[in-house]
Amino acid sequence: MSYIKPKFRHPKLPTNALGYTVADYDGSISTLCAGCGHDSISAAIRNACFLSSIQPHRIAKMSGIGCSSKTPTYFLGKSHGFNSVHGRMPSVATGASVANRDLTYIGISGDGDTASIGMGQFIHLIRRNVNMTYIVANNGCYGLTKGQDSATTDLGSISKIGFENPFDGIDLASLALLQGASFVGRSFSGDKDQLVPLIRAAMAHKGFAFIDVVSPCVTFANHAGASKSYSATRENIDPMPLDFVPMREEIRTQYDAGTSQAVTLHDGSVIHLHKASSDYAANDRQAALSEVQTANAEGKILTGLLYLDPDSQNLTHTLQLATRPLNELGKNELCPGSHVLNSINEGLR
Known part of the structure; x- marks a missing residue:
């Protein structure tokens, strides 16, 4: 079997606003199990970056340890990447984002990497509001070490060898909201x-x-009784379809009143929510938490944009960091001299 991806591409592949084709956002050939949901997430990230016309070298991929954390190899091969220690990706992502605020940061983690060994760091990443996209490929098991139950395995879910999980699973979306x-x-x-x-x-x-993505493990959690299998997810999913409109495009909507909600993001782009419930408010944290928990109680998986804070202030704003990336500052800016230090000390007396 060859793991070398052919370099030939169709000469008429569509290009984005920067002139890149979707192939420019590819990575290496995946070595995950055939049918793994993680590969679908990788493809979605690739397509999202292509459609949003982000330069590949302006993206930084961060990950920890696990099947999910291997996936950055399989997309955005021309981007920066850092595969960190198990559960410690948040520390690396925080430091990187402070050093260079102009990159787009994408963190890929798993339910074990986030909800178990990395839980403490994950909470502080939320608290600091680090400017990044954090995706959890959530399969409810430790797929890299033969399918043991993880912290997100649902109560009563049956393992491949027939054991029933006796514990409540951690709902990462509810935790992030809370x-x-x-x-x-x-x-x-x-x-x-x-x-x-x-x-x-x-x-x-x-x-x-934060995006929690149910990503079935075809090897250890895709059988009857597994609550995060393909069949169980498709039966219990409660989807909220979405459209994303970048600020550079004309924003139009032709949906009937009461069936769509337009949410404006910080850069002026708009995401349209098309839903069955006309009273769902994406900017109401308490309502979002209630909706998620209600769906959980009914055995359903509520998906879509659950919450958006319209007044968010990220870490670089909170710390009042320089408006330019630290790696672009010169010696005189980084070390202005003793007179500046003396003036700071005088101001603290």
């Missing part, structure tokens, strides 16, 4: 029509954007 995340979404790896615009909206958001 802890104050400024953008919270949920999707299904098999729903690219919803997932791609949701990722585009997350990347346009100025602050911490």
Whole structure:
């Protein structure tokens, strides 16, 4: 078997506003199990970056350890990347975003990497409102180490060897809402029509954007009784279709009153929510948390844009950092001399 991707591309591939083709956002050939939902997430990220016309070298991919954290190899091969220690991706992402505020940061994690060993760091990433898109490929098991239950495995879910999970699973979307995340979404790896615009909206958001993606493990959690299998997810999903309109495009909507909600992001782009419930407000944190928990109680998975804070202030604004990336500052700007230090000290007396 060859793992070398052919370099030939059709000469008439469509290009985006920057002149790139979607092939320019490809990575290496995936070595994950055939049919893995994580590969669908990788494809969605690639398509989202292509459609949003982001230069590949202006993107930084961050990950931890696990099947999900291997995926940055499989998309955006021309982008910066850092595969960190298990559960410690938030620290690396925070430091990188402070050093260079102008890059687009995409963090890829898993339910083990985030909800177990990385839980403490994940909470502080939310608290600091780091400017990044954080995607959890959530399959409810440790697929890299033979399918043990993870912290997000649902109560009563049956493992491949027949054991029933006796514990409640951690709902990461509810946790993100409760802890104050400024953008919270949920999707299904098999729903690219919803997932791609949701990722585009997350990347346009100025602050911490969290997306929990149900991503079935075809090897260890795709059997009868597994609550995050393809069949169980499709039966219980409660989708909220989305359209994302960048600020450079003319914004139009022809949807009937009461069936669509337009949410304006910080950069002027708009995401349209098309839903069955006409009273859902994407900027009401308490209502969003209530909707998610109601769906959970009914055994359903509510997906779409769950919450957006219209007044979000990210970490660089909170810390009043320089408006230019630190790696572009010269010696005199970084070390202005003792007279500046003396004036600072005098101001603290």
